[in-house]
């Protein structure tokens with residue numbers, strides 16, 4: 001069973017086929033697209049057939065998806081394929097209880113730590129810790145700091161450091177592994193260029209369809225998360241931007257309006273002060289990436305011509321408007337480097353891109369698209385008699 | 400009155416570079432990679448404007464320096480395929496810069512922006528603590544301490560460290576400078592007592608803090624009178640029990656978790672400022688060349704060593720004084736001892 005599609009046995013298999021590009025070339029002859037799609041289409045938990053599978057089939061299926069993604073290497077699809085495939089391998093890792101050296105994680109025993117430190121880390125002196133919690137606190141792995149610093153998003157304070165190694169509990173090791181998978185996934189994806197075959201284009205389309213359908217069913221009706229976005233309650237201008245706009249309007253509609261609107265609507269609908277930063281409202285950059293940036297990128301690429309294919313640098317501008325400065329790969333600490341741009345008022349929107357504003361009945365008396373959304377959200381909850389969006393919604397910032 | 404530190408003249412610079420300095424005094428970790436480094440020169444004291452120089456042979460550097468007797472010499476901490484263009488970045492030393500003139504918690508009374516033997520001694524203490532952390536926690540083996548003229552540089556050349564990007568260096572800096580707050584959970588869960596890792600570094604920095612903190616600091620941290628007295632009267636016990644062994648019982652009665660957290664927070668606020676973080680995070684920086692003359696203070700940037708004992712033994716007023724200032728500095732040091740500095744050291 002392969003535990004790491006980027007190393008060990010998987011790397012050997014790719015080597016036997018003559019390297020990554022050669023492997024990608026032969027994949028269309030060996031692989032059935034409908035089988036491969038199963039790696040992405042599962043819900044809740046990966047099915048057994050994906051867990052216990054033939055090594056070669058596994059590797060070819062995984063790289064077939066990477067090949068298909070390389071046709072359009074950004075947006076929702078990448079996140080989805082990455083997350084679901086990571087789960088397949090994580091599932092196996094949990095099953096066999098080891099990492100087989102993936103990400104450079106090695107197993108250690110209790111005796112590798114001073115006993116007093118192990119005692120403290122496992123909270124053995126404290127009452128009210130269940131055996132399961134204790135098991136999750138136990139130091140069971142270590143990883144050299146050179147790798148750890150690459151794969152861990154948090155700080156060095158979070159882990160036990162000694163003699164060049166970070167010592168990890170099982171949940172921490174799994175988190176490191178996720179960071180490793182993410183990083184390798186993006187690196188390999190970036191290294192694939194010029195796959196033009198019908199096979200990959202077809203697979204890309206199939207995959208896109210599936211993922212959009214799923215995103216539609218969760219995102220648009222909302223209620224998966226505490227404060228999911230209710231796309232159906234968005235104002236007309238934002239909805240138009242989401243659908244993609246012609247070239248003259250792209251930058252304003254996508255980078256300015258959509259970015260600011262989605263980020264405030266999702267993470268900070270009622271800013272308490274003017275200079276609020278995204279880092280005050282989220283735990284990690286990943287949330288922003290998954291819930292805002294990927295939607296923005298998607299909408300951008302629905303434009304004609306696709307915005308981020310045309311202007312790859314524009315993604316930095318998106319981060320800039322989110323307050324992270326002009327950057328491609330921000331960290332949470334970067335939040336505050338620039339101003340987190342507040343959604344423009346309706347009169348600004350009309351002045352810049354008049355075509356965007358097609359007011360509907362709810363637009364009456366509205367001066368800012370965010371207020372539109374919050375007011376409708378508020379009314380919706382009232383109508384359902386729910387405990388609701390909170391009374392603050394009505395006043396939501398006319399910026 | 401003789402002076403410990405003073406600007407040197409052009410004539411004195413010439414004297415130093417023609418009579419004393421040889422390129423063989425440049426530490427081998429730089430000489431051996433000289434052709435991969437960018438060199439910068441400050442010819443007149445207005446900053447290193449003569450940049451992007453490359454010397455393929457140390458003898459060429461020797462000739463150039465002899466000829467120009469620059470005000471200051473710098474070399475890149477980064478190695479490049481094309482150092483003259485700063486292109487083809489191959490990696491950079493990890494650097495910690497401790498400047499004695501910017502240290503908080505000073506034990507001396509002169510105006511800020513100057514240095515005295517006491518501030519330099521404090522900088523040395525911090526350099527030594529940092530060396531210990533780099534070796535023991537990070538397992539680093541290729542670490543060099545340099546007296547910079549007015550403080551200390553720690554330069555790390557282990558392969559894996561050379562490759563780190565700015566973000567990783569920020570994390571290392573936060574760790575080494577104990578910049579992150581200790582929380583109530585850390586106290587309650589006893590993590591603050593761990594014998595290795597972040598909390599040990601934190602306690603090390605806390606030891607430096609507690610030995611220097613005064614009543615005013617503690618008032619501003621929000622401690623009450625009894626707590627302040629308790630802390631100030633029990634410094635050795637706190638160092639012995641808490642800093643070295645991680646025992647919370649080393650704090651006197653009346654100093655509970657609340658007061659401890661206030662102390663810890665204050666300690667972190669200061670320890671962040673022991674280093675110039677910009678130097679650590681910048682992977683393309685240039686740094687004063689060891690063996691070159693720091694013309695503003697009239698001292699030589701001097702290689703100290705890579706062991707704790709080297710740092711311990713090092714005395715800049717013996718080992719970092721150019722020959723033409725020996726007598727003057729000796730005299731000034733005596734005067735200083737008899738005067739203001741008498742009981743400080």
Ligand code: SF4
Pocket residue numbers: 235236237238345346349350356357358359360363366367368369372
């Ligand atoms: S009136 Fe404002 S909210 Fe309504 S569509 Fe126009 S810009 Fe959008």
Ligand SMILES: [Zn+2]
Pocket residue numbers: 505507508509513514515516517518519
């Ligand atoms: Zn001083």
